[in-house]
Amino acid sequence: MEQTVDQPNIEAIIGGDSQEFAKLVDKYKVLVFTIAMRMLKNREEAEEVAQDSFLKIYKSLKKFKGDAKLSTWIYRIAYNTCLDRIKKNKKELNNRSIDEVSGYQVAELGNALEEMLQKEKSALIKNSIQSLSPTDAAILTLYYFEENNLNELAKTLKISPNTAKIKLYRARLRLAEVLKKQMEPNKIESYE
Amino acid sequence: MNDNEHLEKLVNELMEDASYEKPSHNFTDTVMKKIEALDKPSPIFKSVMPKWPIVVFVSILVLLAAYGVATNPSVEETTPFYTQEIDKVGQWLSYLFSKIVISKKALYTLSMIGIVIGLQTHILKKYFNSRLT
Structure with a gap:
């Protein structure tokens, strides 16, 4: 589960160090892309939404207070970006009824x-x-x-x-x- | 083990076996390019001509028009004072080019274009001088 890439330095990213942000992208890209892929069910769209998620992460990193885990915060942004795309595409979000599985x-x-x-x-x-x-x-x-x-x-x-x-x-x-x-x-x- | 525990165990095993999806090999580069584009300041439009000559020019025109209206209530019947001067120029030009007939409208238009070009040439000259030296 854990990635081997070093932990990115958030302060450095906020200070404008793009190399540090590249580290963050490398560390979380597979997980973010997996969320996008499983939610959107389309490779091209998932790639685009995963990239958009990282842009949002970059823009709002200053707002990250550290009250949640960085990974949790990143997954939340990815999840919400996927939801926005699904709503935009008016795709079916509802779950189907559950048949009993004994x-x-x-x-x-x-x-x-x-x-x-x-x-x-x-x-x-x-x-x-x-x-x-x-x-x-x-x-x-x-x-x-x-x-x-x-x-x-x-x-x-x-x-x-x-x-x-x-x-x-x-x-x-x-x-x-x-x-x-x-x-x-x-x-x-x-x-x- | 109850049904719930069976289900949890099964799904735990399934999800552990589920492979991750891998994005394209240039994913990070694409994101970084987008971020660089985001960081680049967007070009700001700056007119070559400063605002003050335009303001002065428009103010002069407005003042002249106001003066013309104030001194000649029947604007439609009489001509503003400055048109007399333009008439003189027209007469002189007519004398020089007696075969060419220049209407007042055309003369006004040409005069306006001349003033604008004259102003812009002067300002452009200053702009290029400051940029190239």
Whole structure:
């Protein structure tokens, strides 16, 4: 999860050191681009929005007070920039209704996934995340970027930790449902 | 393990296996170019001609017009005093170029253009002198 690039010096960036900002871009570009890609589902658009996010980060870095983690602050800007683009494009933001996925089915899915080849598994996971709504994809992505920290997720989304917990639970359910649909029943059985 | 825990475990595993998306190889360079463009001050329009000659010129015109109106209530019937001088110039020009007929309108227009060019040439000369020396 952690990147190996040195921590950028915020004071130096504010002072006009562009090399330091390049360090910051290098450190967070993959994460910001992943959020954009999972929310917008389009490579060109995600690239453009990720670049716009960094421009916004550069412009408002002076306002960063340090009351949240730098990463949380960056993800929040990226998330909001993606939301703005989705609203501008009038893309569907709403989540679909959740069909019940029983504990047995979840266990079944887990077993089937274990047996799959890594390459096949990666493609399936990628497709499943792509099938989620932008908000569900963002919630799951941000939660795992924030090292499973519910409070940081809540700060990024500017919601209460309890609301974040409920939203995360629903996003998990929807991911499992999408996964169940992606893996045809006979395919699940063949891995059992 | 309850259903919730099963689900959490499954999604944890899935998300850990989910690969990150990689942006284009020149992503950082593109962002930095955009930032450089952002930092560059945008060119500010500055007229070659300072404001004061324009103000003086317009003020003279306004004063002349006001004087003409004030001294000759029937503006439409009479001609302002300065037109007499222009008439003289016109007569002189007519004498010189007796075959060429110059209307008053054309004469006024030419005079105005002449004044403007005269002013601008002088100011441009000063501007280029200050820039090139």
